[in-house]
Amino acid sequence: MLWKLIRHYLRPYSGQVVAVVVLQTLTTLATLYLPSLNADIIDEGVALGDTDYIWRTGGVMLVVALVQLVTAVFAVWFGARASMSVGRDLRKAVYSKVDSFSSEEIAKFGAPTLITRGTNDVQQVQMVLLMTLNFVVMVPIMSVGGIVMAIREDPGLSWLVWASVPVLLVILVILMTILMPLFQKMQDAIDSINGVMREQIMGIRVVRAFRRERYETDRFTDANSTLTDISVRIGRLFVIMGPLVTIILHLATVAVLWFGGHRVDQNLVDVGSLTAFMQYLLQILVAVMMGTFMFMIFPRAIICARRIGEVLDTDTSVLEPTSPRVPDSTDGAVEFRNVSFSYPGADSPVIDEISFTARPGKTTAIIGSTGSGKSTLINLIPRLYDTTAGEILIDGVPVNSLSRSTLTGAVGLVPQRPYLFSGSVADNLRFGAPGATEEDMWEALDTAQATEFVKDRSTGSGDALATGLESAVSQGGTNVSGGQRQRLCIARALTARPRIYLFDDSFSALDVTTDANLRAALNNYTEGATVIIVAQRVSTITEADQILVLEEGRIVDRGTHEELLASSDTYREIVDSQISQEELA
Numbered sequence: 001m002l003w004k005l006i007r008h009y010l011r012p013y014s015g016q017v018v019a020v021v022v023l024q025t026l027t028t029l030a031t032l033y034l035p036s037l038n039a040d041i042i043d044e045g046v047a048l049g050d051t052d053y054i055w056r057t058g059g060v061m062l063v064v065a066l067v068q069l070v071t072a073v074f075a076v077w078f079g080a081r082a083s084m085s086v087g088r089d090l091r092k093a094v095y096s097k098v099d100s101f102s103s104e105e106i107a108k109f110g111a112p113t114l115i116t117r118g119t120n121d122v123q124q125v126q127m128v129l130l131m132t133l134n135f136v137v138m139v140p141i142m143s144v145g146g147i148v149m150a151i152r153e154d155p156g157l158s159w160l161v162w163a164s165v166p167v168l169l170v171i172l173v174i175l176m177t178i179l180m181p182l183f184q185k186m187q188d189a190i191d192s193i194n195g196v197m198r199e200q201i202m203g204i205r206v207v208r209a210f211r212r213e214r215y216e217t218d219r220f221t222d223a224n225s226t227l228t229d230i231s232v233r234i235g236r237l238f239v240i241m242g243p244l245v246t247i248i249l250h251l252a253t254v255a256v257l258w259f260g261g262h263r264v265d266q267n268l269v270d271v272g273s274l275t276a277f278m279q280y281l282l283q284i285l286v287a288v289m290m291g292t293f294m295f296m297i298f299p300r301a302i303i304c305a306r307r308i309g310e311v312l313d314t315d316t317s318v319l320e321p322t323s324p325r326v327p328d329s330t331d332g333a334v335e336f337r338n339v340s341f342s343y344p345g346a347d348s349p350v351i352d353e354i355s356f357t358a359r360p361g362k363t364t365a366i367i368g369s370t371g372s373g374k375s376t377l378i379n380l381i382p383r384l385y386d387t388t389a390g391e392i393l394i395d396g397v398p399v400n401s402l403s404r405s406t407l408t409g410a411v412g413l414v415p416q417r418p419y420l421f422s423g424s425v426a427d428n429l430r431f432g433a434p435g436a437t438e439e440d441m442w443e444a445l446d447t448a449q450a451t452e453f454v455k456d457r458s459t460g461s462g463d464a465l466a467t468g469l470e471s472a473v474s475q476g477g478t479n480v481s482g483g484q485r486q487r488l489c490i491a492r493a494l495t496a497r498p499r500i501y502l503f504d505d506s507f508s509a510l511d512v513t514t515d516a517n518l519r520a521a522l523n524n525y526t527e528g529a530t531v532i533i534v535a536q537r538v539s540t541i542t543e544a545d546q547i548l549v550l551e552e553g554r555i556v557d558r559g560t561h562e563e564l565l566a567s568s569d570t571y572r573e574i575v576d577s578q579i580s581q582e583e584l585a
């Protein structure tokens with residue numbers, strides 16, 4: 001998977017990769033040439049007292065060293081640019097993929113791991129690519145070239161090369177096999193820490209309210225110690241690695257001096273050649289060490305690439321139509337035809353053979369006990385999930401034949417759990433209508449009964465003071481009250497002026513008077529549009545044109561409030577449990 005990802009994402013930067021290969025080759029050749037020139041200076045210049053030769057060869061050495069320096073700098077520059085670009089593109093690919101996911105895939109992975117995969121895991125792949133681009137040419141040329149040059153200087157000592165290199169390679173293989181599973185565990189531990197932290201930060205108020213700090217701290221400490229333990233085990237292996245390589249390097253140097261010294265004594269080799277041999281042997285071992293280091297970070301990158309690949313290879317279960325259809329009319333009629341739906345892995349359907357039509361200009365209300373499937377039913381319309389059987393049509397066209405933009409343009413959803421984004425009030429209101437004017441926004445706020453609190457709102461101080469529409473909203477809308485958040489979410493849907501409004505239990509945090517005022521204003525604002533309201537409170541829906549009573553995913557009764565009062569036991573039970581007859585009158 002690592003190779004597949006790198007090959008695919010590196011393709012647009014092949015020019016830079018070619019530049020790296022050429023420049024690295026030049027750097028390495030220059031590095032390999034320097035000891036040989038040095039040997040010549042010692043054997044031909046110093047030994048024979050030829051000063052001219054020393055100057056000339058010294059000059060060549062200087063030029064070669066300059067070439068080595070310049071090519072090395074540019075090679076690293078191109079390598080860094082290419083790998084950073086690949087990292088950026090990979091992050092973008094993961095982000096776009098996650099963006100295309102339906103709620104099903106998001107739930108399958110979970111938010112924390114998707115965040116780790118799009119950030120930390122991409123970082124690992126980017127780093128291994130950077131290392132590879134830096135060493136991929138240097139390591140093989142330096143090792144093979146170094147061996148050839150060393151043998152050329154003194155074939156009699158070549159056995160030292162054959163003895164030291166395999167020792168390093170064996171260490172490399174052993175470390176690789178121990179490290180692979182540890183790196184997998186490490187990524188899982190990072191996921192788990194992200195998960196625990198995210199849950200604790202999101203649920204901090206509940207944690208405090210229930211005095212669960214100790215329990216949550218223990219949970220975090222557990223996750224943290226697991227990560228620490230794994231990191232320490234990996235660190236230990238790296239710690240052993242350093243001295244082992246250094247010992248081998250020093251032993252090799254001592255061996256060259258010892259055995260080479262005897263050979264110089266016996267006039268089998270010149271001092272210059274022996275010096276060059278020693279430098280070549282060190283170059284070979286350093287190259288092997290770099291290769292080792294490269295391989296050490298490979299296992300982790302392989303695991304990260306696999307995790308990124310899992311995201312990129314997952315197709316969304318909510319597919320865009322290949323040839324989208326455009327409805328003839330834009331009235332906004334919503335029709336359910338024998339719709340059933342089961343959550344993945346569940347044995348029984350949550351929505352069971354539901355058929356109804358929600359007409360333009362009319363309000364359809366859905367009421368039913370907790371868990372009867374009301375939210376699920378609403379979420380099927382904007383395709384947060386796809387139906388498992390039957391069809392949902394908007395203006396006569398099945399929703400899965402509409403393009404994503406047509407569908408989202410037609411539907412304005414106010415979710416059960418209101419969510420606001422960081423930015424200003426205006427940014428949030430313009431979410432579905434980037435071109436909305438201030439007037440549009442105030443009108444929507446008026447209808448949502450939010451004008452007063454937005455007008456009075458101010459955030460920050462001094463230069464950062466922002467008021468009204470420009471006042472700041474924090475991520476998730478945590479700096480406004482539950483009821484205010486709900487009203488801003490309603491205003492956001494209203495600002496977009498869709499043909500179909502879906503209110504999923506959107507009035508529950510409002511007091512009875514605000515709820516009544518809001519519904520009255522809403523009737524004018526949404527005139528001509530299709531309105532579907534899920535409600536817990538019967539008083540919210542008494543004026544609806546049709547009310548569907550849901551029980552265990554089935555419509556058990558339907559009609560107006562009066563009709564249902566007369567005919568439906570289930571509806572009467574709900575009414576009796578909530579409101580007195582006086583309130584209804």
Ligand SMILES: Nc1ncnc2c1ncn2[C@@H]1O[C@H](COP(=O)(O)OP(=O)(O)OP(=O)(O)O)[C@@H](O)[C@H]1O
Pocket residue numbers: 107343344346350368369370371372373374375376377416505
């Ligand atoms: N993501 C999910 N995965 C699996 N089951 C789910 C999921 N979401 C909801 N359910 C189950 O589906 C059923 C219907 O849930 P739904 O949220 O649609 O009910 P609801 O009528 O809107 O309830 P409430 O009035 O409490 O909001 C419940 O039994 C619930 O446990």
